[in-house]
Amino acid sequence: MTPPVVLTIAGSDSGAGAGIQADLKVFAALRSYGTSVLTAVTAQNTLGVAGVFPLPPDVVTAQVDAVLADFAVRAVKTGVLGTPEIASAVAERARDGLLPNLVVDPVLVSTSGHRLGAVAVVERLLPYAMVATPNRAEAEALLGRRVSSRSDLADAARDLASGGPRYVVVTGGDLPDEAESVDALWTGTEVQLLPGPRVATGNTHGTGCSFSAAIAVRLGLGDAVPQAVRFAKEYVAGALVGARRWRLGGGSGPLDHFGWHR
Numbered sequence: 737m738t739p740p741v742v743l744t745i746a747g748s749d750s751g752a753g754a755g756i757q758a759d760l761k762v763f764a765a766l767r768s769y770g771t772s773v774l775t776a777v778t779a780q781n782t783l784g785v786a787g788v789f790p791l792p793p794d795v796v797t798a799q800v801d802a803v804l805a806d807f808a809v810r811a812v813k814t815g816v817l818g819t820p821e822i823a824s825a826v827a828e829r830a831r832d833g834l835l836p837n838l839v840v841d842p843v844l845v846s847t848s849g850h851r852l853g854a855v856a857v858v859e860r861l862l863p864y865a866m867v868a869t870p871n872r873a874e875a876e877a878l879l880g881r882r883v884s885s886r887s888d889l890a891d892a893a894r895d896l897a898s899g900g901p902r903y904v905v906v907t908g909g910d911l912p913d914e915a916e917s918v919d920a921l922w923t924g925t926e927v928q929l930l931p932g933p934r935v936a937t938g939n940t941h942g943t944g945c946s947f948s949a950a951i952a953v954r955l956g957l958g959d960a961v962p963q964a965v966r967f968a969k970e971y972v973a974g975a976l977v978g979a980r981r982w983r984l985g986g987g988s989g990p991l992d993h994f995g996w997h998r
């Protein structure tokens with residue numbers, strides 16, 4: 737059977753644990769055909785980000801238009817956007833209804849703590865998102881207040897929906913909790929707390945990218961959003977378990993996207 741087509745609009749990670757490279761691995765692992773539009777090149781490894789080099793906006797739109805002209809794209813995710821101009825160019829395609837099942841990962845900071853985006857940039861795209869997937873720190877930046885407990889995650893998910901996204905998942909990967917990694921999903925009518933077992937590992941580079949990419953695949957396959965989010969959470973947890981003893985690079989290493997440990 738022909739696989740469903742999904743699209744990532746994101747930045748390149750030279751270390752290949754996050755960004756476009758992670759997205760394409762997730763797409764392939766979950767049996768979809770991944771297409772990719774590059775917004776920026778990062779010089780990056782597991783230790784940190786040495787540089788972010790955005791592409792000109794017309795180079796981004798030329799890629800988007802080339803993909804959309806030829807493929808029946810079923811779902812789209814965005815990661816690093818690079819500049820306000822790129823965000824506006826992508827938002828224009830979204831406004832024209834060309835980016836179905838849009839999952840916006842409002843990337844602002846890398847796991848290694850480096851700045852990869854700005855609030856004013858991601859805010860241009862959030863109104864068009866079917867699902868937004870900020871992590872705790874991104875939710876703090878977008879709302880301008882502390883998000884430091886489970887109930888804060890829940891409130892943040894609900895409040896961020898007023899910026900436009902139909903569904904919001906605030907991920908709590910870095911909330912201090914030894915037993916669980918909990919996310920909060922706003923469904924449009926209520927908040928659902930999604931607990932999952934916490935994997936004891938330092939190899940968490942690319943968790944957020946992989947999570948949003950997996951949501952996009954499942955939406956492309958026809959899942960409802962809550963179903964897609966639950967699936968993605970389990971997928972990421974499995975990929976964290978698989979890579980917990982890997983030693984790739986000297987910092988926070990990448991995930992086992994293909995389930996090689998099994």
Ligand SMILES: Nc1ncnc2c1ncn2[C@@H]1O[C@H](COP(=O)(O)OP(=O)(O)O)[C@@H](O)[C@H]1O
Nearest residue numbers: 871907908909910917934935943944947969972
């Ligand atoms: N150590 C962990 N064990 C289990 N799940 C995790 C762990 N770290 C992150 N996750 C999950 O990975 C997904 C991405 O979340 P998060 O790590 O917060 O994103 P980001 O990489 O953007 O900071 C969420 O579903 C979160 O609960």
Ligand SMILES: Cc1ncc(COP(=O)(O)O)c(N)n1
Nearest residue numbers: 747754755846942943944945
């Ligand atoms: C190009 C690029 N995009 C996104 C991230 C965020 O990574 P994470 O998923 O670990 O938050 C990254 N480090 N690099």
